[in-house]
Amino acid sequence: MISEKELAELSYAEAPQMISTGVPGPKTQKYIEVSTEYESMARGGGRYPLVMAEGKGATVKDPDGNVYIDITAGVAVNAVGRCHPRVIKAMKDQMDSLMHAVDVASVRRTELAQKVSSVMPPGLRDNCITYFAQSGSGAVETAVKFVRKITGRSQIAAFHGAYHGVFLGANSLTTGDQYRKGYGPFIPGVIHLPYPYCYRCCFGLEYPSCNLQCAQYVDYVLNTPYTGADDVGAVIIEAQQGEGGYVPTPPGYLAIVKKACEKHGALYISDEVQAGAGRTGKMWCIEHYGIEPDMVTWGKGMGGDVAMAGLSLRKDLAAKIVDGSQPNTFAANALSSVASMTNIDILTENDAALIKRAGVLGEEVSNQLREGAKDIEVIGDVRGKGLMIGIEMVEDKESRKPLNGDALGKIVMGLLQRGIVMVPCGRNGNVFRFMPPLVLTREHAAKAVDIFLETVKTV
Numbered sequence: 001m002i003s004e005k006e007l008a009e010l011s012y013a014e015a016p017q018m019i020s021t022g023v024p025g026p027k028t029q030k031y032i033e034v035s036t037e038y039e040s041m042a043r044g045g046g047r048y049p050l051v052m053a054e055g056k057g058a059t060v061k062d063p064d065g066n067v068y069i070d071i072t073a074g075v076a077v078n079a080v081g082r083c084h085p086r087v088i089k090a091m092k093d094q095m096d097s098l099m100h101a102v103d104v105a106s107v108r109r110t111e112l113a114q115k116v117s118s119v120m121p122p123g124l125r126d127n128c129i130t131y132f133a134q135s136g137s138g139a140v141e142t143a144v145k146f147v148r149k150i151t152g153r154s155q156i157a158a159f160h161g162a163y164h165g166v167f168l169g170a171n172s173l174t175t176g177d178q179y180r181k182g183y184g185p186f187i188p189g190v191i192h193l194p195y196p197y198c199y200r201c202c203f204g205l206e207y208p209s210c211n212l213q214c215a216q217y218v219d220y221v222l223n224t225p226y227t228g229a230d231d232v233g234a235v236i237i238e239a240q241q242g243e244g245g246y247v248p249t250p251p252g253y254l255a256i257v258k259k260a261c262e263k264h265g266a267l268y269i270s271d272e273v274q275a276g277a278g279r280t281g282k283m284w285c286i287e288h289y290g291i292e293p294d295m296v297t298w299g300k301g302m303g304g305d306v307a308m309a310g311l312s313l314r315k316d317l318a319a320k321i322v323d324g325s326q327p328n329t330f331a332a333n334a335l336s337s338v339a340s341m342t343n344i345d346i347l348t349e350n351d352a353a354l355i356k357r358a359g360v361l362g363e364e365v366s367n368q369l370r371e372g373a374k375d376i377e378v379i380g381d382v383r384g385k386g387l388m389i390g391i392e393m394v395e396d397k398e399s400r401k402p403l404n405g406d407a408l409g410k411i412v413m414g415l416l417q418r419g420i421v422m423v424p425c426g427r428n429g430n431v432f433r434f435m436p437p438l439v440l441t442r443e444h445a446a447k448a449v450d451i452f453l454e455t456v457k458t459v
């Protein structure tokens with residue numbers, strides 16, 4: 001058990017506390033102007049009008065001194081919270097001895113590789129080799145190359161609504177007009193299959209009476225000689241979609257997909273970049289489903305305040321990769337390795353108490369949101385596992401038509417003005433995601449839920 005008092009010390013207790021008249025305040029506004037002039041707005045945060053000056057646990061401050069409750073965790077990155085004192089100490093200690101070691105082994109990097117292996121899901125646990133990267137895109141990119149080399153096959157299957165990154169190979173697996181239109185051609189051989197988005201089933205069916213037609217369809221595509229899926233080396237899937245709208249796969253779905261892979265001789269890659277590192281109440285989202293993946297791509301929360309990501313694959317598969325064929329200058333330097341190790345320790349120690357708490361707190365938050373949504377016509381669905389909760393906004397519960405951009409923008413701004421950092425995702429940009437650092441206190445969680453519901457009602 002982790003005490004709330006212990007967690008409260010990690011964050012600014014006063015959050016939310018708004019000081020400036022108007023948000024963004026004058027100092028923040030100045031930084032926004034400079035940023036817009038000097039930085040590419042192709043970045044993910046786009047024109048979101050927040051500038052972070054300081055961060056502590058599950059709270060952040062802007063240059064005007066406004067203190068916010070952070071319900072984004074840097075897009076699922078700061079699982080143990082921003083600037084965790086133990087991470088800072090470990091990094092400071094490491095700074096005096098070694099930081100960069102280029103792409104060779106270092107003491108810290110070696111220790112990290114071992115630690116990562118020890119926390120992998122069954123099938124890979126203590127039976128995998130890890131390739132380190134600095135981003136989820138880099139991990140997925142590497143997975144694509146490795147799959148080709150290992151299987152000798154050229155095709156890869158991904159899913160509608162998937163987000164696997166934006167490097168050209170990874171981007172070929174990612175869907176969404178803003179990432180694709182005008183940026184092609186992408187790599188050939190990518191097949192996109194329907195994701196089980198039950199709230200908006202593309203077959204117009206309902207779970208469970210649908211008998212998981214979408215999963216049967218994956219089997220059909222992979223195992224029928226007339227679908228063109230004749231050379232599929234791997235299927236890559238998020239057990240709960242992230243950018244695609246915080247959509248968990250329904251029970252039973254992934255087991256059918258995994259079986260289809262086995263029948264067809266394709267590898268199963270679980271992309272855990274967003275759903276992993278304890279966010280869903282288990283270390284890896286796939287662990288909710290009892291599936292053993294052949295490879296896992298991971299990132300975000302495994303590094304926290306440092307850029308750390310990787311691809312972990314079964315040892316027998318890794319044996320087929322050619323030495324020196326995927327160099328990476330900055331991968332897992334000693335400093336980021338020690339930070340990542342400390343993150344993993346904090347997550348997994350005391351029988352993974354922080355992760356288990358994420359499962360319990362997530363359930364409580366989901367229940368509060370569902371209760372509050374009963375009389376709010378524009379909240380269509382509340383779903384997800386642990387602290388990876390999606391709140392789908394609609395014109396009305398009956399039509400399920402996605403809420404328009406205007407109203408969504410007003411909610412985003414209304415939240416920010418009330419001291420809540422919370423951003424939407426999804427195919428229509430209409431799914432608010434509740435993905436705070438796992439160290440968010442119950443008090444801050446309850447405040448954030450109240451403010452969210454109140455903001456939605458006001459707008």
Ligand code: PMP
Nearest residue numbers: 135136137163164165242273274
């Ligand atoms: N895979 C998934 C599931 C993701 O959510 C993301 C990032 N949102 C990526 C891959 C890419 O990670 P990065 O932004 O670190 O390249």
